[in-house]
Amino acid sequence: MTTVRDILAAVDRLAPLALAEAWDNVGLLLGDPEAEVRRVLVALDVTEAVCAEAEQVAAEVVLAHHPLIFQPVARLTAETVQGRLALRLAREGRAVIAAHTNLDSAPGGLSDLLAGMIGLTDTEPLEAGPSPRRYKVVLYAPEDALEAVADAAFDAGAGRVGRYTEVAFETAGTGRFRPGQGAQPAEGEVGRASRIAERRLETVVPEARLGAVLAAIVRAHPYEEPVVDCYRLDEASVPTPPGQGGRGLTAGLGRVGPIKGSRTLGDLADKTREALGCESVRLAGDPAAPIERAAVLTGSGGGMAQALRRAGAQAFVTGEMKYHDLSDLAAGGTGVILGGHWRTERVTLAAWAPRLAEAVDVEVRMSERERDPTVWR
Numbered sequence: 001m002t003t004v005r006d007i008l009a010a011v012d013r014l015a016p017l018a019l020a021e022a023w024d025n026v027g028l029l030l031g032d033p034e035a036e037v038r039r040v041l042v043a044l045d046v047t048e049a050v051c052a053e054a055e056q057v058a059a060e061v062v063l064a065h066h067p068l069i070f071q072p073v074a075r076l077t078a079e080t081v082q083g084r085l086a087l088r089l090a091r092e093g094r095a096v097i098a099a100h101t102n103l104d105s106a107p108g109g110l111s112d113l114l115a116g117m118i119g120l121t122d123t124e125p126l127e128a129g130p131s132p133r134r135y136k137v138v139l140y141a142p143e144d145a146l147e148a149v150a151d152a153a154f155d156a157g158a159g160r161v162g163r164y165t166e167v168a169f170e171t172a173g174t175g176r177f178r179p180g181q182g183a184q185p186a187e188g189e190v191g192r193a194s195r196i197a198e199r200r201l202e203t204v205v206p207e208a209r210l211g212a213v214l215a216a217i218v219r220a221h222p223y224e225e226p227v228v229d230c231y232r233l234d235e236a237s238v239p240t241p242p243g244q245g246g247r248g249l250t251a252g253l254g255r256v257g258p259i260k261g262s263r264t265l266g267d268l269a270d271k272t273r274e275a276l277g278c279e280s281v282r283l284a285g286d287p288a289a290p291i292e293r294a295a296v297l298t299g300s301g302g303g304m305a306q307a308l309r310r311a312g313a314q315a316f317v318t319g320e321m322k323y324h325d326l327s328d329l330a331a332g333g334t335g336v337i338l339g340g341h342w343r344t345e346r347v348t349l350a351a352w353a354p355r356l357a358e359a360v361d362v363e364v365r366m367s368e369r370e371r372d373p374t375v376w377r
Helices: 002-013 048-055 083-089 101-105 110-117 148-155 207-220 267-277 304-313 322-329 341-358
Strands: 027-030 038-043 061-064 096-098 123-126 134-142 168-177 194-206 230-231 254-263 282-284 290-300 315-320 335-338 363-366
Touching: 002 027, 002 096, 002 207, 002 341, 027 083, 038 048, 038 304, 038 315, 038 341, 048 061, 048 083, 048 168, 061 254, 101 110, 101 254, 101 290, 110 290, 110 341, 123 282, 123 290, 123 304, 134 148, 134 168, 134 207, 134 304, 148 194, 148 207, 148 363, 194 207, 207 230, 254 267, 254 304, 267 282, 267 290, 267 315, 267 341, 282 322, 290 304, 290 341, 304 322, 315 341
Parallel strands: 038 061, 038 363, 061 096, 290 315, 315 335
Antiparallel strands: 027 096, 123 254, 134 194, 134 230, 168 194, 254 290, 282 335
16 A cells, blocks of 8 residues: 555655755645555646646645645634645645655756756756765665565665665675574574574665664564664765766756757757747847856746856756846846746656656656646737
8 A cells, every 4th residue: 555655755765855945845744644545646836726636536645846835834724725725635635745946956856857858968956955964774684585674775765876776785694693581583593693694785875764764674674683784974975976967966956067069049048948838938148149058947046146157157047037137147148048937847847747656656647737827918
């Protein structure tokens, strides 16, 4: 049986919750972690239309990019839109999971997807985030039990390095022990020294998943007292996960990199419009200006001027920006292409949803009812 907790764990593996900005609110926002799940509905926002769709398709979980509950609330009533939607979903027994800035920042997340869509290569974060602290976990198990113990650890979040999963090192050896009085050994006899063939497994675990991984190992292990070693890794010793272009991408907001072939700002605008499937985009700067290096950030791209200058970006593709931020960038030689907040996130979220579907044993559907709240006339 797949539970809400299992869906949350899959999201955490794909886009670690620890990558979220400090001001954000991600993870399970509403619902019972142990409730059974057969279907997940993915949407940009939790709206009336999305709630009705979740009811129609019998989705037990709504996975939203924008959190339904953003700031702490003193009361939850039907007098607000937020309260009305939350109460409806609670009555219907549906859960809400938010994957916001963690999904923006994660390798393989929305920023990576948009960068790939418009032809950026060898990308790196536009604004790198802190690397989550990681631990080396070492366990020992009988040869015939190792696979089950390792699977439990991997399912709980161990062994993820960049886009690789189940990363570990395995060696064979001999375990020795003498069970004392009162022990109930799975192997050997009380009072007698024993030696059995064992295997040692080493893997890495992010700090946020350490407790879950250790608990999973103990549950799956056949020994009465499993031996598990845990070492905190120094930041300097932690290898950087591979990224979009294989240059050692760490997590962080936005992406920046060279563009395939030579392009002008106007060419990049056309490519962006095609990738987003929209009739038009907004452009600030000289359409004929040559562009060799560009940056992207889905949603709102404000406050990134210094990062763009440091990265040497000649163009910036994002959803929306304040007028003066946009005009200052254009005046300084960085062309800006605005594809709309909703569209830059919705298109990339739809491209990410199949990755979630591969990670869980339930149906994952992209919302068909939600619409951009803004329209061109």
